[in-house]
Amino acid sequence: MSEDWPLFEVFIRSRSGLEHKHVGSLHATDARMAIEHARDVYTRRQEGVSIWVVRSVDIVASDPEEADALFEPARDKVYRHPTFYAIPEEVKNL
Amino acid sequence: MYTQALDTHGKEAAAAADPHGPAGRFQARIDAEEKIEPKDWMPETYRQTLIRQISQHAHSEIVGMLPEGNWITRAPSLKRKAVLIAKVQDEGGHGMYLYSAAETLGITRAEMLEQLLTGAAKYSSIFNYPTLSWADVGAIGWLVDGAAIMNQIPICRCSYGPYARAMVRICKEESFHQRQGFEIMLMLAQGSHAQRVMAQDALNRWWWPSLMMFGPSDADSKHTAQSMRWKIKRFTNDELRQKFIDITVPQAHYLGLTIPDEALRWDEATQHYQIGPIDWNEFHTVLRGNGPCNRERLEARRAAHEAGRWVREAAAAHAAKERARAAQAA
Numbered sequence: 001m002s003e004d005w006p007l008f009e010v011f012i013r014s015r016s017g018l019e020h021k022h023v024g025s026l027h028a029t030d031a032r033m034a035i036e037h038a039r040d041v042y043t044r045r046q047e048g049v050s051i052w053v054v055r056s057v058d059i060v061a062s063d064p065e066e067a068d069a070l071f072e073p074a075r076d077k078v079y080r081h082p083t084f085y086a087i088p089e090e091v092k093n094l
Numbered sequence: 095m096y097t098q099a100l101d102t103h104g105k106e107a108a109a110a111a112d113p114h115g116p117a118g119r120f121q122a123r124i125d126a127e128e129k130i131e132p133k134d135w136m137p138e139t140y141r142q143t144l145i146r147q148i149s150q151h152a153h154s155e156i157v158g159m160l161p162e163g164n165w166i167t168r169a170p171s172l173k174r175k176a177v178l179i180a181k182v183q184d185e186g187g188h189g190m191y192l193y194s195a196a197e198t199l200g201i202t203r204a205e206m207l208e209q210l211l212t213g214a215a216k217y218s219s220i221f222n223y224p225t226l227s228w229a230d231v232g233a234i235g236w237l238v239d240g241a242a243i244m245n246q247i248p249i250c251r252c253s254y255g256p257y258a259r260a261m262v263r264i265c266k267e268e269s270f271h272q273r274q275g276f277e278i279m280l281m282l283a284q285g286s287h288a289q290r291v292m293a294q295d296a297l298n299r300w301w302w303p304s305l306m307m308f309g310p311s312d313a314d315s316k317h318t319a320q321s322m323r324w325k326i327k328r329f330t331n332d333e334l335r336q337k338f339i340d341i342t343v344p345q346a347h348y349l350g351l352t353i354p355d356e357a358l359r360w361d362e363a364t365q366h367y368q369i370g371p372i373d374w375n376e377f378h379t380v381l382r383g384n385g386p387c388n389r390e391r392l393e394a395r396r397a398a399h400e401a402g403r404w405v406r407e408a409a410a411a412h413a414a415k416e417r418a419r420a421a422q423a424a
Contacts, residue, residue, distance in 0.1 A: 003204065004203045004204045005410070007197070024191060024194050024259075024260070025194045025197075026190060026194065027203060029409045029410050029413035030413040030416060030417075033409065040187070041187050041190050041191075044180075044184070044187060044267075045267070061133070063133070064131070064133050064134050064135075
């Protein structure tokens with residue numbers, strides 16, 4: 001069985017003014033080939049104006065097991081949202 | 095494009111789980127319509143079921159390029175040729191999305207490719223039928239892609255995130271495939287006597303294999319119950335097949351073509367079309383490797399793989415040389 005080429009994650013900017021968004025992954029020998037393949041695989045219908053590729057092994061991700069420790073503390077901090085504060089109807093522009 | 099509920103082998107469903115154990119918590123997430131992502135805990139049978147289903151689906155896309163590719167050089171006009179090339183290229187792209195989704199479950203692309211080329215993997219039985227006339231390209235788009243869309247739309251809501259996301263992309267692209275096929279059939283149906291005969295002949299040959307794409311009937315489908323509990327599947331094979339029949343029969347009537355089923359009738363009581371018996375022997379024969387084109391399809395894949403070997407080797411050698419150059423310059 002032959003070895004797979006390195007895996008790349010692909011990010012596409014759908015039009016200028018918007019952020020690049022993850023769309024999927026593909027195999028390529030190098031970054032240049034990854035961009036060329038990404039063009040064929042992910043932009044056949046003008047889905048993008050710019051492509052980022054990054055080696056999948058270079059992505060550092062948070063661990064799903066730690067999701068509670070990371071994200072739970074924000075759950076009870078409702079005072080970070082504007083709707084937490086009661087303002088009288090007649091006060092405008094707040 | 096072409097998922098098929100093969101459902102003919104595989105492991106027993108996971109045993110009823112302790113609600114507080116990992117399997118119980120997993121099922122609770124599924125029941126709450128949460129998506130499962132690659133690094134989340136999942137039962138081994140869930141992982142294996144998805145690897146099998148997604149890789150079979152990917153192989154079907156790749157092998158599915160062959161019957162239609164057969165007509166690219168003989169398409170009747172430049173427009174039809176451009177459309178057919180775009181469609182076949184889409185199928186290749188769909189295979190790529192799906193292989194990537196399967197890889198997130200821990201199988202490598204090379205392993206999947208090997209399973210396809212050695213004949214160990216299954217793919218949709220529909221691609222083991224030959225494309226004998228131009229009308230077959232129309233019938234494939236109309237019926238085969240139509241059946242595939244019916245199968246695939248519910249998978250957009252599959253519990254496994256990467257599979258669901260790939261399927262959203264695929265379904266978006268698939269719609270033109272079906273419409274261009276129906277348009278070909280419409281042109282032929284409105285054409286000369288010879289063209290109408292050709293369209294009818296294509297419908298005669300593709301109708302029953304298209305119905306078989308939905309997989310064995312529910313009574314014989316081993317995995318359906320577990321796959322539905324895991325929300326990999328949302329409808330049973332027979333439910334999807336019936337939906338397909340109900341929308342497709344009136345389309346055939348519009349074309350002025352006859353569905354090749356003498357038992358076909360509208361049932362007022364159920365408000366569904368009722369069909370005659372499906373020849374499941376044929377389905378199993380094709381699935382076991384003895385359909386009209388099984389050997390030809392695999393040989394074509396192997397030949398393409400071998401013919402491309404020097405390109406892959408050259409690309410890898412070039413990348414290695416570039417890396418060495420960059421290291422020296424640094």
